[in-house]
Amino acid sequence: MPQRSPKATSLARLASGWAVGAFGFVVVMLGGWWFTVAVGVIVHLGLLEFFRMAQFKGIRPATKTTLVAVQLLLFTTQAIPSDVAAAVLPASGAVICGWLLLQPQTGTIADIAASIFGLFYLGFLPSHWIKLRALGDSGLALTLLACFLIVATDIGSYVIGRRLGRRPLSPISPGKTVEGALGGVACAMAVGVIGGLWIGWQWGWLIGALLGAVVALFALVGDLTESMMKRDAGLKDSGDAIPGHGGILDRIDSYLFVPAVVYSLVTLVLPLLQR
Numbered sequence: 227m228p229q230r231s232p233k234a235t236s237l238a239r240l241a242s243g244w245a246v247g248a249f250g251f252v253v254v255m256l257g258g259w260w261f262t263v264a265v266g267v268i269v270h271l272g273l274l275e276f277f278r279m280a281q282f283k284g285i286r287p288a289t290k291t292t293l294v295a296v297q298l299l300l301f302t303t304q305a306i307p308s309d310v311a312a313a314v315l316p317a318s319g320a321v322i323c324g325w326l327l328l329q330p331q332t333g334t335i336a337d338i339a340a341s342i343f344g345l346f347y348l349g350f351l352p353s354h355w356i357k358l359r360a361l362g363d364s365g366l367a368l369t370l371l372a373c374f375l376i377v378a379t380d381i382g383s384y385v386i387g388r389r390l391g392r393r394p395l396s397p398i399s400p401g402k403t404v405e406g407a408l409g410g411v412a413c414a415m416a417v418g419v420i421g422g423l424w425i426g427w428q429w430g431w432l433i434g435a436l437l438g439a440v441v442a443l444f445a446l447v448g449d450l451t452e453s454m455m456k457r458d459a460g461l462k463d464s465g466d467a468i469p470g471h472g473g474i475l476d477r478i479d480s481y482l483f484v485p486a487v488v489y490s491l492v493t494l495v496l497p498l499l500q501r
Contacts, residue, residue, distance in 0.1 A: 246477060247377075254369050257359050262304040265355055266297055272464075272474040273348040279459040280340040286333065287340040291325045292318075296349035303353040304360070315350055347482060354485035361492070364425065371421040372488045375414045375441040376480050382406075382413025383446075399453040407446055414438035414445075433499065437491060444487050445480040452479035 253264040273296060277289045295318035302311040322341045326333030359369045387406020395402040415438040422434020452475055456464060463472030 250373065254359065254366070254373065257366065259304065261359055262300060262356050265352055266300050268474060268478060269296060269300070269348045269352045272478055273344055275464040275473045275475045276344050276348060276455075277340070279455055279461060279464060280344075282459040282461065283336075285336045285340045286329075286331075287337055287344060288322045288325045288333070291322050292341050292344050292349075295322065295345055299345075299349045300353055300356060303356045308357075311353070315345070318345055318349075351482045351486050354489045355481075358485050358489045358492075361489075364492075367425050368488065368492055371418075371425065371437075372441060372484055373481075374417055374421065375438050376445045376484060378413040378417040378438070379410040379442040379445045380480060381410075382442075383410030385409065386412075396450060398450055398457055402450075410446065411439055411442040414442035427496070429499070433496065437488070440487060440491065441484050444483040448480045448483045451483075452476070 249264075253261050270293060273293055274289075277287050277292075280287050295314070299311070299314045299318065302314050319342055322345065323333075323338055326337055326341065355369065358372065359365045361368060383402070383406040386409025387401075387403045390405045390409070391403030393404040394400060395404050395407050415435040418434035418436070418438025418441070419431045420434070422430030422432070422437070424430075425434075427433050452464065456462070464475035
């Protein structure tokens, strides 16, 4: 089979990147069930890739049960009061463990851990995108700002890392550098300043800059966490769903930890600072 030229690969990467970005922007703008269904499809595909990595390590997670539990969690987050949605997580965990108990070959600690982590990693964490988008009049602005901060982190890390990167950040991802990580934080803080002023927060420039720094750090943790799992499974990419980018998880890893942090900051910490 002939190898694709680097130019063709770059064009495919650019085209698919723009297509994914446009799709994300449209569903965020639509909100409601459109947004929830889009999140559900994305995390379903991402969870399949996660379980594939686990199976490369000889782990036998409760794949089907966890896939259903994740969709139920997302559905209840959109449709039902938060207290009821919150109850889905522990109930789903118990059902997953029960399912593993009923298998002909009883589940192991690794099987339970992979299943429960999958529920948390690609269910509980992404459900905060739905919560964030549903935050009244500010939900759209906050969701867009969180996405823009992640994009700024990625661009800043890539550009600064290529130009100035000298010191490796982590052996998990040899291509990442300390300088690149700092560049990502700086770019996210700059976008955060603009976002804070745009939303109209009191001391918006300062709060926005701090939010940008926090988002950049958690986006980096998300990126490195997925890299660590791929390295452990002996895989270069989590899949091949997106031309030039690899799998779904390769594309959304930075977006998994961020929404829970942003949601907590704007609902718990920000009101205290605005007094």
